[in-house]
């Protein structure tokens with residue numbers, strides 16, 4: 001055998017080494033990736049891995065108050081559905097409700113208390129809860145001792161149930177009368193109008209479900225109006241729920257909403273004259289003898305002036321249409337007229353809504369199935385029942401801040417800097433307030449002005465209760481519970497208020513002795529249970545509480561709610577005298593009417609930080625992401641504008657730049673811009689997208705309710721010459737001669 | 749004149765040998781990896797011994813793996829459960845591994861155990877059914893009571909499952925839909 005040379009040996013060793021290394025690498029390669037088996041540190045109650053538990057609580061993504069069921073696995077929320085036993089949602093849920101998980105798991109949530117040295121800047125420093133509460137508590141405490149508690153203000157979004165009660169009590173005990181709410185979507189004008197028409201400002205139940213003929217003036221009941229999930233289901237029943245009977249719907253609005261698209265007839269009356277149209281219909285109802293009440297003469301003299309020909313000239317709706325609708329409305333067994341949207345956002349909002357309410361009176365729809373059913377103001381358990389104060393309330397607050405009358409401002413769950421017109425000057429006024437404290441889960445345009453930010457639990461991590469408004473025609477109260485443990489170092493807003501009360505001391509902790517919101521709510525429910533319900537019940541409170549907690553809701557179906565609405569004619573007749581809205585900006589300089597509209601995704605902008613909602617195309621235009629301005633093809637042709645042309649839309653109050661979208665379902669001369677985008681400080685998903693049309697709305701208001709008249713601004717349009725591609729899922733909206741709609745039905 | 753193939757192959761002998769050595773090396777490497785570095789018996793964050801718990805202290809399996817009989821997964825005990833017992837076992841309180849446990853507990857952190865038995869997501873395995881059928885844990889997991897560090901004893905591949913189902917004549921035991929939904 002020949003001797004192996006040194007060189008060969010090295011080669012063999014090298015080959016062997018490479019082989020072994022290759023073998024090890026191969027072993028490593030085919031091996032499964034290391035997976036971890038992570039135990040719970042402390043397992044939650046009734047936890048079984050791999051087995052889902054459903055907890056019932058309340059949706060907080062708008063003011064409808066739908067009941068929801070949340071699917072929990074391994075202590076984590078996985079999916080939200082409608083609570084089947086809740087009378088508002090009845091097992092259904094809207095897109096915003098679904099996106100509640102995006103609220104909980106949002107990467108932009110505030111995770112610890114923060115302090116800001118420099119208002120308006122995004123730079124903040126973390127501080128401990130103890131430090132934050134001590135500092136704030138002592139500032140507020142000092143004002144109270146000095147007798148200056150009136151200089152403390154609390155501004156919240158729409159808040160109901162016992163959280164509202166807690167806020168009210170806290171401010172009362174401090175000695176300040178300045179607890180107020182602001183919510184762009186709150187229908188102040190509707191409440192005020194109903195007070196005139198029915199003598200109560202508790203919103204009634206509009207029984208769309210059992211109506212045969214629904215006449216909606218601007219109310220997008222399928223998308224954004226009052227309680228969209230409830231009404232969507234009711235609409236389904238109106239159309240298909242009854243054997244052999246298909247309810248009819250007519251929608252009056254300048255820009256076709258989802259409800260307009262679903263209607264049998266869409267009427268684009270001249271903006272601002274919707275109330276007049278209602279009076280024209282009322283005129284026919286009375287003059288045709290369809291109304292037989294004993295105050296018929298009073299009505300006929302009040303409506304004398306609103307003959308179909310006069311109304312037709314003003315509203316640009318044909319006389320025939322007015323008469324035909326009036327006849328159908330009068331002849332239907334269960335007809336119902338509702339008002340919302342732009343009809344409820346003119347300078348004459350209350351007058352217009354009262355006119356619509358008058359239709360219900362004249363057709364005899366009050367207190368009947370398929371009509372207007374009053375809700376009771378009596379709730380279980382009773383709560384403070386505050387409601388938002390509209391533009392007037394905001395202006396008062398701004399004036400106080402400007403005058404230096406506000407020393408401490410606490411803000412919770414409302415974003416007035418975003419959802420008020422720029423002209424109101426909310427942000428500038430905030431500069432005059434020495435101490436601003438935001439209680440919030442997210443940064444936004446308002447909290448960016450706060451010196452302290454106290455991070456709150458989201459609604460899925462909080463205790464609460466709620467009386468849905470509008471109710472459903474019988475007494476209902478929902479109970480919300482935390483469905484998961486708090487993800488971060490945050491506190492429920494009620495607990496923060498209670499901690500502050502303890503910090504401030506004096507009589508506050510004596511009157512507010514509860515350790516937490518949970519204890520407070522349970523205490524109040526127990527008190528009322530003992531007082532109002534224990535008699536004749538074989539249930540004790542604990543069993544009752546457990547049952548309500550499991551169901552997520554307490555209700556008394558069949559119990560009489562608000563009684564028979566008493567529509568006395570004289571206040572109604574006095575209130576309808578102002579049927580046409582005024583507009584800011586005169587017609588020659590500002591030839592177009594601006595129609596900002598709430599979207600079913602973002603509402604007043606609060607949904608814009610949720611990625612699922614950002615990627616949901618608009619149901620009417622199919623546009624997704626960003627903002628756009630809708631123009632009728634006729635208007636666009638006149639101005640030589642094409643889709644994607646960037647327009648400068650200028651009102652007397654300011655201007656925005658936004659790409660054009662040509663949309664046939666809008667009245668010529670109207671330009672519609674969706675509300676919701678245009679955020680500057682609302683987290684990663686909302687930033688750098690679109691514009692906020694509320695900012696250029698003029699600060700006109702409805703005189704009777706103090707509500708912002710957001711549909712009463714005129715604008716002019718300039719084509720900037722720039723172009724922007726609109727992102728949309730639709731290709732072409734025309735049939736291009738393909739006869740898709742059948743022969744003789746081909747309109748484009 | 750004879751023509752020898754061997755002579756002709758002479759120049760190829762060395763490269764062939766090198767390839768042979770390389771291939772042999774590959775097998776050695778793969779074997780070494782399987783023996784000493786494989787995921788069959790990974791080193792865990794805490795040197796937990798089943799032998800001490802099960803054999804020496806006679807704790808039944810389902811005392812800690814409480815979900816096995818009622819859910820798809822057996823579950824590892826929560827950190828609070830470990831501490832629940834260890835708080836009252838002063839004899840080992842100062843041992844380094846128990847100190848590690850205590851640290852996790854104080855920081856309220858979960859222990860990142862490494863999975864030894866894992867099935868792909870498309871297999872709908874459930875412990876509950878197997879326990880209900882009267883199988884002992886050891887049938888699949890081996891003599892856990894003798895192991896200090898857990899070692900996987902089965903391939904956890906489909907033939908292994910099906911063999912057992914066949915042998916025991918499990919009803920629908922060979923239907924695809926029994927395991928793959």
Ligand code: SF4
Nearest residue numbers: 059061062066094097
């Ligand atoms: S309508 Fe939608 S967002 Fe509003 S409460 Fe109901 S589910 Fe939530």
